[in-house]
Amino acid sequence: MKKVVACYKWVIDEADIRVEEKDHSLNFERAKYKISEYDRNAIEAGALLNEEKGCEFLAVTCGPNVEASLKDVLSRGPASISYVNEEWLADVDSSVTSKILAGIIKKIGNVDLVICGEGSSDDYSQQVGPRLAALLGYASVTFVNKLDITEEGIKVERKLEDGVEVLEVKGPAVVTVLPDINKPRIPSLKQILAAKKKPTEKISLKEIGFDINASQPKLKTLSISGTVMERKNMQINTDGLSIKDAALKLVKQLNADGSLA
Amino acid sequence: MPEEKFDCIIVGAGPAGSTAGFLLANAGLEVLIIERGTFAGSKNMTGGRLYSHSLEKIISDFASVAPVERKVVKETITMLTNDSAVSIDFQSQQLNQAQKESYTVLRADFDQWLAGKAEDAGAILAPGVRVDDLLFKDGKVTGVIAGEDEMEADVVILADGVNSLLAQKAGLKVELKPNQVAVGVKEVIELPAQVIEDRFGLNKGEGAARIFVGNCTKGKIGGGFLYTNKNSLSLGLVFTLADLAESQLTVPQMLEEFKSHPVIKPLIKDGKLVEYSAHLVPEAGLNMLPKLYSDGVMVVGDAAGLVINAGYTVRGMDLAIASGEAASKAIITAKEQDDYSAASLARYQDLLDRSFVMQDLKQYQKFPEFMENPRIFNEYPQLVVNIFKDMFIVDGSPGKPLRKKVLNHAKQVGLVNLLKDAWKGVKAL
Ligand SMILES: Cc1cc2nc3c(=O)[nH]c(=O)nc-3n(C[C@H](O)[C@H](O)[C@H](O)COP(=O)(O)OP(=O)(O)OC[C@H]3O[C@@H](n4cnc5c(N)ncnc54)[C@H](O)[C@@H]3O)c2cc1C
Numbered sequence: 001m002k003k004v005v006a007c008y009k010w011v012i013d014e015a016d017i018r019v020e021e022k023d024h025s026l027n028f029e030r031a032k033y034k035i036s037e038y039d040r041n042a043i044e045a046g047a048l049l050n051e052e053k054g055c056e057f058l059a060v061t062c063g064p065n066v067e068a069s070l071k072d073v074l075s076r077g078p079a080s081i082s083y084v085n086e087e088w089l090a091d092v093d094s095s096v097t098s099k100i101l102a103g104i105i106k107k108i109g110n111v112d113l114v115i116c117g118e119g120s121s122d123d124y125s126q127q128v129g130p131r132l133a134a135l136l137g138y139a140s141v142t143f144v145n146k147l148d149i150t151e152e153g154i155k156v157e158r159k160l161e162d163g164v165e166v167l168e169v170k171g172p173a174v175v176t177v178l179p180d181i182n183k184p185r186i187p188s189l190k191q192i193l194a195a196k197k198k199p200t201e202k203i204s205l206k207e208i209g210f211d212i213n214a215s216q217p218k219l220k221t222l223s224i225s226g227t228v229m230e231r232k233n234m235q236i237n238t239d240g241l242s243i244k245d246a247a248l249k250l251v252k253q254l255n256a257d258g259s260l261a
Numbered sequence: 262m263p264e265e266k267f268d269c270i271i272v273g274a275g276p277a278g279s280t281a282g283f284l285l286a287n288a289g290l291e292v293l294i295i296e297r298g299t300f301a302g303s304k305n306m307t308g309g310r311l312y313s314h315s316l317e318k319i320i321s322d323f324a325s326v327a328p329v330e331r332k333v334v335k336e337t338i339t340m341l342t343n344d345s346a347v348s349i350d351f352q353s354q355q356l357n358q359a360q361k362e363s364y365t366v367l368r369a370d371f372d373q374w375l376a377g378k379a380e381d382a383g384a385i386l387a388p389g390v391r392v393d394d395l396l397f398k399d400g401k402v403t404g405v406i407a408g409e410d411e412m413e414a415d416v417v418i419l420a421d422g423v424n425s426l427l428a429q430k431a432g433l434k435v436e437l438k439p440n441q442v443a444v445g446v447k448e449v450i451e452l453p454a455q456v457i458e459d460r461f462g463l464n465k466g467e468g469a470a471r472i473f474v475g476n477c478t479k480g481k482i483g484g485g486f487l488y489t490n491k492n493s494l495s496l497g498l499v500f501t502l503a504d505l506a507e508s509q510l511t512v513p514q515m516l517e518e519f520k521s522h523p524v525i526k527p528l529i530k531d532g533k534l535v536e537y538s539a540h541l542v543p544e545a546g547l548n549m550l551p552k553l554y555s556d557g558v559m560v561v562g563d564a565a566g567l568v569i570n571a572g573y574t575v576r577g578m579d580l581a582i583a584s585g586e587a588a589s590k591a592i593i594t595a596k597e598q599d600d601y602s603a604a605s606l607a608r609y610q611d612l613l614d615r616s617f618v619m620q621d622l623k624q625y626q627k628f629p630e631f632m633e634n635p636r637i638f639n640e641y642p643q644l645v646v647n648i649f650k651d652m653f654i655v656d657g658s659p660g661k662p663l664r665k666k667v668l669n670h671a672k673q674v675g676l677v678n679l680l681k682d683a684w685k686g687v688k689a690l
Binding site: 186187188189190192193196 | 265293295385387388389390407408409410412
């Protein structure tokens with residue numbers, strides 16, 4: 001039986017982030033967390049391999065406050081979750097994240113396939129998958145929009161800018177998936193109830209031999225600010241302008257703004 | 262595979278459902294609460310004021326731990342006409358006393374907290390799941406159906422809110438009629454705490470509740486409300502649905518006009534709209550009371566229409582909580598006697614009858630009818646405003662004695678009408 005692991009990131013829901021009008025700084029006050037969008041696809045891909053191909057399917061994560069994610073993720077298919085929960089992981093870069101995830105995956109052992117989302121909804125660095133592959137010594141396949149496990153190995157389709165590439169991967173691999181690979185499920189009542197009985201394993205940094213001092217993040221975020229679309233708030237059809245005149249006025253305005261060029 | 266079976270399944274994690282879930286789990290029962298929102302409170306709305314008494318009895322001093330916004334220490338009723346307003350303020354130490362106090366709340370936070378209490382007590386919460394139907398066996402409710410899944414329980418509590426389709430499926434009630442429900446719309450408008458406190462004359466952490474009658478609903482039956490939260494205002498309108506059909510304006514238009522009324526505008530100035538919602542309010546009270554229970558099933562809170570709509574203000578959360586409590590007590594006894602028949606669950610109705618819930622509903626039974634008098638929303642606010650205009654507007658024209666001023670205005674409405682309405686009002690209360 002093949003062993004499949006999905007990695008996911010527990011991120012701030014971008015819908016809850018507000019951009020302050022005065023300085024375009026980000027306000028996280030009302031922000032809730034969610035499973036990073038493409039990681040939902042990664043989890044669904046693993047769940048399908050379990051249901052359709054009988055693979056063993058587990059999930060892993062690391063981050064601050066990831067315990068809040070466990071119930072939700074378990075209701076989406078994995079048999080268990082192994083995770084590292086550390087406050088300071090809030091400010092780390094992909095190099096640190098991938099080292100920790102690689103540590104957890106090595107600890108699980110004999111993993112045939114690791115599935116990640118192509119990029120996370122927050123930083124979208126697109127690095128964790130390939131870095132994991134390097135750290136684990138696995139093959140790395142990105143932009144995957146079809147995934148299957150056969151006797152011969154792992155079969156994938158990569159969606160490229162102007163074409164489709166079909167590959168067969170021998171040996172263990174890390175694949176990063178695109179959102180159109182599947183439609184993540186809405187967990188059913190029974191899946192939610194079953195999730196409450198599934199095990200989770202909290203892993204310490206020591207257990208995976210992770211040395212904080214030797215693995216400081218190499219990137220430091222100096223600032224993040226939102227881009228705001230300024231609206232002109234102009235009303236064209238004022239003073240009883242006829243539709244024709246209003247349309248002409250609108251075209252003139254759009255031309256003046258360079259919007260039609 | 263042997264199926265899991267719960268002692269009780271609760272549909273809906275609003276105040277009614279979560280209260281019942283909390284008390285049942287505390288008593289050691291196996292409880293499943295199913296909520297269709299992605300989390301409890303995610304889609305729920307309320308005007309914003311929770312009268313504390315019923316929850317206080319269950320979780321004493323809850324306000325010190327629950328995410329309540331502000332304690333209401335200042336009540337204002339304002340009568341509006343097009344361009345004028347007369348307000349009456351009420352401030353009292355009594356508003357501060359335990360069990361008499363009220364708090365403004367935002368449901369996304371408050372409902373999550375209350376559902377969390379139920380979970381902490383041992384109830385299982387399944388969010389993001391909609392119950393589609395009930396399971397029946399020999400005419401008894403034996404569980405719920407959600408999508409492909411069926412789940413059994415000894416008893417099902419329907420706490421699914423005003424438009425309870427499940428209560429209809431259980432044969433407890435018939436479809437809502439337009440004159441039994443009002444529609445409420447609300448905006449949450451963000452402002453810094455300091456600005457709110459300055460604008461409404463409040464000390465830190467204190468809150469104000471304002472209700473409006475008259476022009477805000479364009480003379481339609483209903484009223485406006487404004488509650489202060491920590492960092493925002495809840496501003497909204499409630500109208501009778503039947504009345505709305507004849508209105509010239511759409512609901513969002515009415516709310517826009519309300520917001521630009523010269524009395525409201527400065528209160529929300531520089532505020533940022535962060536949420537808009539609309540919801541039904543059951544308002545026929547006892548006149549629409551469904552059957553509250555049947556074999557293996559009971560209905561609580563808004564689903565049972567346990568709401569007092571006094572036209573200008575809506576009270577439902579404290580009744581929802583009390584009904585959840587009464588239902589849970591009846592179920593705890595039912596469990597002891599292993600009897601979930603209608604006869605056993607009748608205890609729920611008994612408990613409600615003896616509580617403030619039914620007594621208050623009785624008291625307000627004639628009130629909706631009384632409020633349906635258009636004079637209350639048109640002529641009277643104008644009358645009061647006119648009297649005050651005569652008293653306070655000095656423009657050099659010769660003054661008249663106050664008695665005459667008042668009488669002149671009263672005559673316009675018709676003294677007989679005025680007396681009749683006053684008498685009806687007294688009787689209705
Ligand atoms: C505009 C407005 C202003 C109000 N102002 C006040 C006020 O100031 N003070 C006050 O006390 N009351 C007020 N109320 C009334 C108060 O909000 C309600 O009485 C109260 O919310 C009722 O609680 P409940 O638990 O019965 O129902 P709800 O709070 O409606 O909860 C029902 C829950 O059931 C869930 N649900 C529904 N159907 C299903 C299903 N099929 N499967 C799973 N889950 C389902 C819903 O998602 C929801 O979470 C106001 C109401 C409105 C609309």
